[in-house]
Amino acid sequence: MLQKWGSIAKIGYIDNIPAGMIQFRPLPEENVVRIDCIYVHNKPHWRKGMGKNLLFSLIEDMKKPQKWFGNQPAKALIVWTFPGHSEGQLPAKDFFVIYGFKQVAEIPSLLFYPLKECFIYQPVKKELPQYTPQPEDKGKVLIFCGPNKCPAAYPHFLKRMERYIREIDEKIPINYIDISKEPDMAKRRNVDYGDCIVNRKLIGAFVLDKQGFQNEVKNALSG
Ligand SMILES: CC(C)(COP(=O)(O)OP(=O)(O)OC[C@H]1O[C@@H](n2cnc3c(N)ncnc32)[C@H](O)[C@@H]1OP(=O)(O)O)[C@@H](O)C(=O)NCCC(=O)NCCS
Structure with missing residues (x-):
């Protein structure tokens, strides 16, 4: 990410302790900047203005010309939100x-903050990739991991997948596939980081939707 885009995060400190971060990256095809994550981890640091300062600092930066967009400012900030809070x-x-982000029509989790006057964000429509089932995926779980954009993803999402699957099935083998080491394993199946395959079915529900996730796992195991 650093090699491709340059600086893509800000870290805020309280008393010399890293207390919060905002992580982002440009989407050059849309001239917008996507916020991947904002997080203030420790309770004593909550509500001390850290989140607000990180966001305001990013907004001010993105109003300036950016090399990612042919020396134009970003048209907007966008964010796909999810319930990652404690x-x-x-x-x-x-x-x-609270800070003026608006919902993108009919997508409750997608918000945007225009930096260009009157700009209304509409995501470019992309075809959802389809998992290509492999015979050897029968009777097991594959969780695709490796270096990625979110430091919370492995402990909070992937390990959670494992826990939720274990609550349903104590024995099924669960294999972690590191995409950076075994890229062909992902390529052959047309899957990516964070994807979870159970018994030859790709689980579509986000893991923080525990009920939806476990329902899909049960269906996959009964199929
Ligand atoms: C959202 C978040 C970044 C805010 O960080 P923060 O530094 O604690 O927030 P700030 O001190 O900047 O607060 C800004 C405003 O947000 C609101 N706010 C923040 N915490 C609040 C709380 N617990 N209850 C109600 N309002 C709250 C207030 O309006 C506050 O302004 P005020 O204190 O002047 O009234 C932080 O709560 C967080 O990390 N939440 C989880 C986010 C998440 O799920 N991320 C996904 C993981 S990648």
Whole structure:
């Protein structure tokens, strides 16, 4: 990410302790900047202005000309929010709405913040990739991991997948495939980081939707 885009994150410190971060990357085909993550981890650091300062700092930067967009400023910031907050912590969606982000029509989790006057964001429609089932995937779980854009993904999402699957089936083999080491394993199946295959079915539900995720796992195991 650093080699491709340059600086793609800001870290905020309180008393010399890294207390919060905002991570982002350009989408040059749309001239917008996507916020991948904002997070203030430790409770004593909550509500001290860290999240707000990180966001405002990014907004000010993105109003300036960017090499990613042919020396034009970004047209907007966008963010796909999800419920990654702990108990008592502000959900990301509520935070962005407080600071003027608007919902993109009919997609509740997708918000945008225009930097160009009157700009309304509409995502470029992309075909969803289809998993190519492999005979050897029968009777097992494959979770695709490796270096990626979100430091919370492995402990919070992938290991959670494993836990939720184990609650349903104590014995099924669960294999982690590191895409950086075994790229062909992902390529052959047409899957990517964070994808989870159970008994030759790709699980579509996001793991934080525990019920939806486990329902799909049960269906996959009964098929
Ligand atoms: C959203 C988040 C970044 C805010 O960080 P923060 O530094 O604690 O927030 P700030 O101090 O900048 O607060 C800004 C405003 O948000 C609101 N706010 C923040 N925490 C709040 C809380 N617990 N309850 C109600 N409002 C809250 C307030 O309006 C606050 O302004 P005010 O204190 O002047 O009233 C942080 O709560 C967080 O990390 N939440 C989880 C986000 C997440 O799920 N990320 C996905 C993982 S990648």
